[in-house]
Amino acid sequence: MRIALFASGNGSNVEAIIQASLEGRLDAEIACLFCDNPHAYVIERAIKHNIPFFVCAPQQCATREKWEGFILSFLETHQVDWIVLAGFMRIIGQPLLNRFPNRILNIHPSLLPAFPGKNSIKEAFDAKATHTGVTVHYVDNGIDTGPVIAQEEVAIQDGWDLETLEEAIHQIEHRLYPEIIQQVTKKECAYS
Ligand code: GRF
Numbered sequence: 001m002r003i004a005l006f007a008s009g010n011g012s013n014v015e016a017i018i019q020a021s022l023e024g025r026l027d028a029e030i031a032c033l034f035c036d037n038p039h040a041y042v043i044e045r046a047i048k049h050n051i052p053f054f055v056c057a058p059q060q061c062a063t064r065e066k067w068e069g070f071i072l073s074f075l076e077t078h079q080v081d082w083i084v085l086a087g088f089m090r091i092i093g094q095p096l097l098n099r100f101p102n103r104i105l106n107i108h109p110s111l112l113p114a115f116p117g118k119n120s121i122k123e124a125f126d127a128k129a130t131h132t133g134v135t136v137h138y139v140d141n142g143i144d145t146g147p148v149i150a151q152e153e154v155a156i157q158d159g160w161d162l163e164t165l166e167e168a169i170h171q172i173e174h175r176l177y178p179e180i181i182q183q184v185t186k187k188e189c190a191y192s
Helices: 012-022 042-048 064-077 094-099 120-126 162-191
Strands: 002-007 029-035 053-055 082-085 104-108 131-138 148-155
Touching (some): 002 012, 012 029, 012 042, 012 162, 029 042, 029 064, 042 053, 053 064, 064 094, 104 162, 120 131, 120 162, 131 162, 148 162
Parallel strands (some): 002 029, 029 053, 082 104
Antiparallel strands (some): 104 131, 131 148
8 A cells, every 4th residue: 555645834744644654553655745835844754754755836837737747647656546635735636536536535623514724723712612623534626525534522621722722633633644544545455
């Protein structure tokens, strides 16, 4: 099983998935990383772990189709079976969805359908929600709308500031995502 990670920023989830693979908790090879942001720290992580990477922002390409075409060629080169989005801040278009049907996963820092989009942790905090959490889901052509695979709740305690909530969410993400990737990719393997 060969996984491509897609990320746009810090890459703490990328790091957690790589560690799970190195420690044998995730029975899959991290084949490569795609990043759409030339300034993202996640690129340093790929270098550190010797993972092949490709960095390309859509603005560098004449059309979105060309951008996705470059990404598809990169994935073919690395013989990828699954795509795992880990803090990837762009919508996945039809060419990638068609090539990897039901084989693209995402993690989102809220209990979807609540708080979709980019600032979910802050939005839950500002809304004074009593609970929020983490969702792992399949990717479709919407924003955080694909079928939910797993969710884990966080009860927001009195006295927590935004930073405390962010830490609690990330701690869950780093454990939950590798576990669910393992379950989902193994299950699919057993049926194929
Ligand atoms: C995570 O909270 C993830 O759920 C969301 O983006 C954030 C990425 O964090 N999609 P990192 O880059 O993995 O540290």
